[in-house]
Amino acid sequence: ETGVTQSPTHLIKTRGQQVTLRCSSQSGHNTVSWYQQALGQGPQFIFQYYREEENGRGNFPPRFSGLQFPNYSSELNVNALELDDSALYLCASSLFGVDQPQHFGDGTRLSIL
Amino acid sequence: ILNVEQSPQSLHVQEGDSTNFTCSFPSSNFYALHWYRWETAKSPEALFVMTLNGDEKKKGRISATLNTKEGYSYLYIKGSQPEDSATYLCAPTNTGFQKLVFGTGTRLLVSP
Numbered sequence: 175e176t177g178v179t180q181s182p183t184h185l186i187k188t189r190g191q192q193v194t195l196r197c198s199s200q201s202g203h204n205t206v207s208w209y210q211q212a213l214g215q216g217p218q219f220i221f222q223y224y225r226e227e228e229n230g231r232g233n234f235p236p237r238f239s240g241l242q243f244p245n246y247s248s249e250l251n252v253n254a255l256e257l258d259d260s261a262l263y264l265c266a267s268s269l270f271g272v273d274q275p276q277h278f279g280d281g282t283r284l285s286i287l
Numbered sequence: 288i289l290n291v292e293q294s295p296q297s298l299h300v301q302e303g304d305s306t307n308f309t310c311s312f313p314s315s316n317f318y319a320l321h322w323y324r325w326e327t328a329k330s331p332e333a334l335f336v337m338t339l340n341g342d343e344k345k346k347g348r349i350s351a352t353l354n355t356k357e358g359y360s361y362l363y364i365k366g367s368q369p370e371d372s373a374t375y376l377c378a379p380t381n382t383g384f385q386k387l388v389f390g391t392g393t394r395l396l397v398s399p
Contacts, residue, residue: 178330205385207387209387209389215391216291216376216390216392217376217387218389219387222384272338272384273336273338274336276321278330279330280330
């Protein structure tokens with residue numbers, strides 16, 4: 175069973191640029207969620223995708239957007255990067271349902287200069 | 288906004304000690320409570336998902352209880368081992384989808 179994989183592992187961007195982070199879900203999972211973890215905080219929910227549609231969103235501006243593909247892989251896109259976007263971005267896949275555990279990738283560390 | 292509090296913030300125990308942590312959350316609109324263990328340089332690992340008031344779950348030396356009426360969950364580790372050293376995160380959800388709201392975690396260090 176292949177776990178959740180994220181790419182790249184590290185990324186450095188400058189303010190105003192755009193970034194795409196990628197996630198491959200664990201085999202058999204149909205739901206993917208993205209989280210942002212800033213230093214000293216717990217992961218913050220960005221959004222969730224189920225059957226290729228956004229199924230819920232946290233308190234993040236529209237410049238954070240995503241996609242889920244038919245093979246359940248996913249992308250997180252962030253436009254007009256700001257310094258505060260520097261964080262660890264985590265992807266988690268699962269079966270659909272609040273009682274389903276989420277399986278996390280190792281994350282992408284994004285640094286904005 | 289769901290306010291999730293975990294205590295203590297950090298804990299340092301000796302090998303063999305038993306320990307417990309607390310997760311507090313609003314009791315209204317409760318759907319589920321997740322516990323995760325996050326070791327340094329690894330990805331968060333699911334420990335338990337609990338949905339019913341009075342739920343008790345156990346995985347080896349680790350167990351958890353849930354009180355949805357008063358809004359808290361306890362995580363217990365019996366006979367702590369150095370490999371238990373990690374940050375333990377709780378995350379309730381008060382929506383019908385998996386919008387987990389994580390606390391800041393309890394960082395556990397177990398010394399040999």
